[in-house]
Structure formats: structure tokens, C-alpha cells
Amino acid sequence: MEGPSSKGVLGQLSQLEVQARSRRKPPQPRSRVDGLKAEAEALTMRREQLKAEIQTHASLQKLRMSLDKQSTHEEEEEKMDEDSETSQILQLMARHAQLTDLLHAHHLIGGYDIIKTRNSKGVCVSMATAYEGVYLDTYNLEVDLKPTLRIGRHNIPPFIPLDSIAEQGNMQTDIRAFLDSLSRHLNAFAGRKQQLKIVKEQHKSVEVMESNVLCSILVLMFTVPRVKTIVLCTLDYSDHTRCLPTRVCFECEDKELLDSPEWKKNCSLLTETPVHKALTTMTKMGNIL
Amino acid sequence: MNEENMVEEKVLQAQIERLQAEVAELQCRQQDDQKDMTFHFRGEMQDALSYVCGQRQAGVKEEEVVSKLEAEVEQLEEDLKRQTQMNGVSLTSCTTKTLRRTSRKCVQEFSVSGHCFDLDFQVEFQISEFKQGQRSERTISNLNVVIDAGDLQCLGSFLSGVEESSDLLLLFRTLRTFSDRCDDRCRTFQHFQEKYPSIVSLPGGHRSEVMTLNHPELPGCVLLIHWSVEVSREGGVTPKINLLTKIPERALQLFPSQPVGGAAEAFQSLLRILGPEAAVESLIRAVGLSQDTDVTSEQR
Numbered sequence: 001m002e003g004p005s006s007k008g009v010l011g012q013l014s015q016l017e018v019q020a021r022s023r024r025k026p027p028q029p030r031s032r033v034d035g036l037k038a039e040a041e042a043l044t045m046r047r048e049q050l051k052a053e054i055q056t057h058a059s060l061q062k063l064r065m066s067l068d069k070q071s072t073h074e075e076e077e078e079k080m081d082e083d084s085e086t087s088q089i090l091q092l093m094a095r096h097a098q099l100t101d102l103l104h105a106h107h108l109i110g111g112y113d114i115i116k117t118r119n120s121k122g123v124c125v126s127m128a129t130a131y132e133g134v135y136l137d138t139y140n141l142e143v144d145l146k147p148t149l150r151i152g153r154h155n156i157p158p159f160i161p162l163d164s165i166a167e168q169g170n171m172q173t174d175i176r177a178f179l180d181s182l183s184r185h186l187n188a189f190a191g192r193k194q195q196l197k198i199v200k201e202q203h204k205s206v207e208v209m210e211s212n213v214l215c216s217i218l219v220l221m222f223t224v225p226r227v228k229t230i231v232l233c234t235l236d237y238s239d240h241t242r243c244l245p246t247r248v249c250f251e252c253e254d255k256e257l258l259d260s261p262e263w264k265k266n267c268s269l270l271t272e273t274p275v276h277k278a279l280t281t282m283t284k285m286g287n288i289l
Numbered sequence: 290m291n292e293e294n295m296v297e298e299k300v301l302q303a304q305i306e307r308l309q310a311e312v313a314e315l316q317c318r319q320q321d322d323q324k325d326m327t328f329h330f331r332g333e334m335q336d337a338l339s340y341v342c343g344q345r346q347a348g349v350k351e352e353e354v355v356s357k358l359e360a361e362v363e364q365l366e367e368d369l370k371r372q373t374q375m376n377g378v379s380l381t382s383c384t385t386k387t388l389r390r391t392s393r394k395c396v397q398e399f400s401v402s403g404h405c406f407d408l409d410f411q412v413e414f415q416i417s418e419f420k421q422g423q424r425s426e427r428t429i430s431n432l433n434v435v436i437d438a439g440d441l442q443c444l445g446s447f448l449s450g451v452e453e454s455s456d457l458l459l460l461f462r463t464l465r466t467f468s469d470r471c472d473d474r475c476r477t478f479q480h481f482q483e484k485y486p487s488i489v490s491l492p493g494g495h496r497s498e499v500m501t502l503n504h505p506e507l508p509g510c511v512l513l514i515h516w517s518v519e520v521s522r523e524g525g526v527t528p529k530i531n532l533l534t535k536i537p538e539r540a541l542q543l544f545p546s547q548p549v550g551g552a553a554e555a556f557q558s559l560l561r562i563l564g565p566e567a568a569v570e571s572l573i574r575a576v577g578l579s580q581d582t583d584v585t586s587e588q589r
Contacts, residue, residue: 033294036301043308050315052342057322068382089351092358093337097328098382099365103372105383105401108416110458111376133429133455176377183462244523 056090063094071098112179121146127183129190131243132274136190149175159214160185184241189214191243191274198276205289206279216240218275222288229254231288235275245271262287324387333361377465378405393420398431405461406468407496409437414457429455447520463524470518470528471496477566478516481573488577500569502576511535512552512576514569530565532556532572 107113113126122144129136141154149171156162165185171178192215199220200208209232210219218235229252236247248270250258257263266287269278282288330338333354340354373379380403389396395418402411413433419426432455434448444467451460478500482489490501502512513533520526532553559568 033297033301036298036305040301040304040308043305043312046312047308047315049342050312050319053338054315054319054322056338056341057319057328060328061322061325068384071381087341089337089341089355089358092355092362093334093341096334096358096362096365099362099369100329101383101385102369102380103365105380105399106369106372106376106378108399108457109378109401109412109461111372111378111461114371114375128458130429130456130458133432133457135427135429176375179375180462180466187458187462242523242525 059090060094060097063090064097067094067098110183112183117142122152125179127179127186129183129187131187131191131194134194136194139186143175148172156182156186157189157213160189181241188241188243192216192237195243195275199279202276203279203283214240218245220275222282224257225286225289227254229257231257233270235270243274245275247271333358376461377468378461379403388415394418405464406472408464408468410464411435412457412460414455429457431455432457432460434460443517443519446522447524450522451524459524463520463526466526467518467520470526474498474516474518474528477569481569485573485577488573502573504576509537512572514572516565528565530560530568 107128110128110130113128115124115126116122117124122142124140124142127139127141129138139154139156141156142152144150144152151162151166154162160182162182165181166178168181196208196211196215196218199206205223207221208218209221211217216237218237220233220235222231222233223229224231232251234247234249234251235245236249237244238246248267250263250267252258262285266278266282269281273281279288328334337354337358340351380401382403383399383401386398387395388398396415397418398413398415400411400413402409404410412435413431414429415431417428417430419428432452434452436444436448447463448460451457451463475495478489478491479495481500482491482495487505488502490503491497491499492501493499498515498517500514500516502514503510511534513535515531515533517529518526519529534552556568556572559571562568563571
């Protein structure tokens with residue numbers, strides 16, 4: 001009972017306060033006008049600022065386009081007349097933006113991001129991996145350049161044979177060949193891992209019986225529809241720089257089944273297409289559940 | 290007095306409303322502009338922008354802003370040079386458009402052009418970034434590749450596969466290896482042309498797949514070395530070197546014993562044993578010397 005009545009009292013009081021305030025207002029009319037004036041002024045400044053920014057953006061865009069044109073058609077090195085009019089600062093800004101974008105593009109296309117280490121004795125290399133358009137893990141390694149090339153700290157998984165890749169790639173003379181080879185190994189590993197992930201997510205009726213950390217061996221269990229025959233499938237990825245198996249092997253009690261043209265076809269399908277895609281096709285064809 | 294104030298207030302309020310509308314419109318325009326070409330204003334760029342747009346802080350001089358920006362641009366130039374050298378890919382232009390942007394998702398369209406040795410390319414693709422808590426997932430889609438090069442047959446099926454699976458990274462790894470192998474061939478061809486100018490000729494230029502060997506005194510007999518670089522659909526790059534012979538019928542009739550028929554297979558085993566450079570060199574020697582003795586014996 002007390003609640004609403006006390007609220008009513010408080011409500012009335014606050015109303016009185018508002019009335020008193022509004023009565024007090026007229027004596028200080030200037031402050032309201034001043035406030036409005038200040039607001040208008042602030043808005044005018046904001047407007048001018050935006051206009052200036054838009055104009056700068058437009059001229060930067062124009063400069064940027066002519067820079068891009070220059071770099072794609074290097075023979076046309078003659079600079080346009082308008083360039084001389086634009087200030088040095090705008091030119092620098094346009095070049096800055098262009099360089100930032102180009103560096104970003106290098107990063108996007110999977111270029112090795114090279115950063116000099118602080119003691120400037122070596123470099124830190126980042127290597128991106130991706131499979132079918134999805135960016136996956138990034139790996140980093142420090143390479144000392146002096147006195148001889150030496151791999152320092154890194155986060156490359158231990159089952160990637162870093163040392164033998166370094167030896168094969170003749171790292172001392174050709175660091176890029178080494179990085180290319182390492183990147184192929186890492187991307188193939190990332191690809192196989194991603195394939196396995198997709199198989200587990202999208203093919204619930206296919207059972208993954210066995211796999212290893214390098215994802216170089218994969219044993220799957222299929223069920224043939226209707227007859228419910230079980231087929232074991234072993235995929236052997238012995239070339240660790242590839243995402244496709246080098247050997248596909250089926251095991252089944254029903255020998256005739258494996259000799260059938262469909263299963264011969266399945267075998268070549270699994271050798272030629274990534275496993276998750278091959279399984280989709282096999283399911284569609286009604287060969288497996 | 291009050292009346293006056295009221296009028297002034299009204300005028301001001303109208304002015305404020307007008308200004309607010311104008312500011313909103315300009316903000317819209319700025320956002321649209323940013324979509325067409327995205328600039329990132331951070332660090333020195335932000336300072337430079339503020340300076341250019343008139344927010345001149347007391348004591349900030351143009352030279353100071355310029356020199357700071359210049360230093361940063363120089364640093365970036367150096368980074369780009371290192372990146373280009375390391376990646377074997379030289380990029381000449383990259384433009385970005387923002388197609389959609391919400392708090393969790395951002396879709397941007399990129400157009401990148403450049404070259405990898407003498408292979409000019411232009412690629413377009415979209416990158417979508419989804420944010421899920423701490424993690425963010427980036428995916429590539431709508432990959433479109435245009436490559437300007439003479440011999441594209443070898444890249445055809447690979448390129449269509451890459452476009453289908455949007456495998457941007459694989460595209461550049463393969464392009465680089467492909468260019469490296471083509472460069473190997475080019476250097477080998479050039480080396481032999483310089484070393485044996487009377488025997489070796491490169492009818493299609495040093496970038497072509499064919500090198501011809503013939504003895505200057507036997508214009509009818511030609512050995513062709515066809516060195517192609519093949520790219521599989523999954524991006525494997527393998528050089529293929531074959532020997533083709535072009536010898537007039539009459540010569541074959543006159544010298545049936547000449548080991549011409551089995552030359553192609555014999556060359557393959559030579560390749561396996563010696564590797565491409567040494568195998569080609571021994572072939573050149575064979576053409577140069579043995580033909581020489583044949584010619585002299587015929588003249589007698």
C-alpha cells in the first residue's frame with residue numbers, strides 16, 4: 001500500500017521541481033541561445049571537416065588510380081600535369097595507401113610474411129595455409145641469416161620433417177626453395193586435416209576408424225545400403241606434399257562386390273578427388289550409406 | 290526581449306536541423322566513398338589526414354608531417370621490395386571494395402594484378418570474414434583468374450580447378466613453381482645457345498618450348514628438343530623433355546643403320562641417368578661431332 005502512495009508523493013515533488021526550473025529558465029534566456037549557437041557552430045565545423053575529408057578522399061582516390069595505372073603500364077612514366085598541382089603530402093598519402101594495399105595483397109595470396117628480427121641477425125617468416133578457400137593455421141619460424149642459415153624458434157608441428165626439408169631444399173643457397181617446399185608440406189597437411197574434419201562433420205554414416213596426426217593414413221568404414229555389407233577403406237597419403245592419396249585399398253568379406261565396376265570406379269574416384277567430395281559422390285550414387 | 294529570443298532560438302534551431310541533415314548526408318557519402326576504395330587511416334596517415342583537412346594543431350608544421358610520412362613510406366617500400374623478392378611474385382596494383390559490413394561479417398572484393406617472371410596475371414576474389422567471439426574465420430570465394438601468357442594449354446585444367454575450389458594460395462604456389470621451372474628451361478636453352486651457337490637455335494625465342502639442333506652442313510636433319518612444363522589439376526608441376534627427330538626419308542634409306550628410330554627412348558634413359566642439362570649437352574655433342582665425321586667420310 002505504501003509503495004504507490006509514496007511514489008505518488010515523489011512524483012508530485014519532482015513535477016514541482018520541473019515547474020520551478022521552467023519558471024527559473026526565462027531569466028537566463030541567453031544561455032539557451034548561446035547553447036544553440038555553440039551547437040550550430042560545432043555542427044558547422046563538423047560539416048566543414050567532413051567536406052574536407054571527402055574532398056581529400058576524392059583526390060587521394062584520383063591519385064591512387066593514376067599510381068596504379070603507372071605501375072601496370074610502366075612504359076608510360078610521364079606524369080600527368082595535375083600531379084604537379086597536388087601537394088607532396090597527398091602524393092605521399094596515395095603512395096602510402098598503395099603500398100599498404102600491395103603488402104596486404106601479398107599476405108592474402110599466401111606470400112611469406114618476412115619481418116626482420118630485432119637483433120637484425122635474421123628474419124621471422126610467417127607461412128599461411130589454406131584449403132579450398134578457407135584460411136587455416138599460420139606457422140612462424142625464425143631463420144638466422146648469419147653466419148650460416150639456421151632455423152631458430154618455430155611453431156611447426158614436430159611430425160613435419162623440418163630438418164630433412166631444409167637439407168633437401170639446399171637451404172644455404174636457396175632459401176626460397178626451402179620455404180616453397182616447407183609451404184607445400186604444411187599446406188598439404190592442413191588440407192588433409194581439413195578434409196578429415198569435413199568428413200567427420202558431413203558424413204556421419206561413414207566411420208573414421210583410424211587416422212594419425214600427420215593425417216597421412218586414414219581408415220574409413222563404409223556400409224553398403226540394403227545388404228548392409230561393411231567395407232573398410234584405407235587411404236594412404238605417402239606423398240606428404242599432396243592432399244590426395246597415393247594408394248586406396250578396400251577390404252570386404254564380399255569379394256565379388258569389390259570386383260564390381262562400381263567399386264573399381266570408387267577406387268579411382270578416391271585417388272583422384274579429395275576424400276570428402278568422393279564420399280559425397282559415392283553416397284549420391286547409392287554405393288555407400 | 291523574450292520575443293526576440295524566441296525568434297533567434299527558432300532561427301538557430303532551424304539552422305541546426307539543416308546542419309544535422311547536411312552532416313548526415315555527408316557521412317553517408319563518406320561511407321559510400323570508403324566502399325569504393327578503402328583507405329586505412331592509422332598512425333602517420335591519420336596525422337597527415339588531420340593536417341590536410343585543416344585540423345592544424347598548434348606547432349605542427351607541414352615539413353614535420355611530411356617527413357614522418359616519408360619515413361613510413363620508405364619503410365613500406367623496403368618491406369614491399371623484400372616481400373616481392375621473397376615471394377617471386379611482383380604485384381603492381383591492388384584495389385579493394387567493401388561489399389558488405391556488419392558487426393560480425395565483412396565482405397570485401399579484391400582485384401590484384403602483377404606478374405610472376407614473364408607471366409602477367411590479374412585475379413579477382415572476395416574475402417568474407419566472420420567473427421565468432423575471439424575467433425574469426427576468413428574464406429575466399431568467387432575467384433576469377435586471368436593469365437596473359439603464350440602457352441596456356443598446360444595451365445588450363447589447373448586454373449579451372451583452382452577457380453572452382455577458390456584455392457588462391459595454391460594458385461600462387463603453383464604459378465611460382467611453374468615460372469621457376471620455365472625459368473630453368475629458359476636459362477638452360479640460353480646457356481646452350483651461347484655455348485654452341487652453330488648447332489643450337491631457338492626458333493621461338495629463348496622463352497619457347499623448343500630448341501632445335503642441327504649441323505650447319507646438314508640442313509635437312511634436325512633434332513628437336515621439346516621441353517614443356519606440365520601442371521596437373523591438383524597443382525603438381527613437372528617438366529617433360531622429349532626428343533623429336535626430323536630426318537629426310539632419303540637419308541634414312543641411305544643410312545638405315547643410324548640409330549634414329551630409337552633415339553627418343555634412348556634420350557629418355559639418358560635424361561634419367563644424367564639429368565636434363567647433361568643429357569642435352571651430350572646430345573648436342575653427338576650432333577656436332579659424329580655428324581662432322583659422317584660429313585667428311587661422305588665427301589671422300
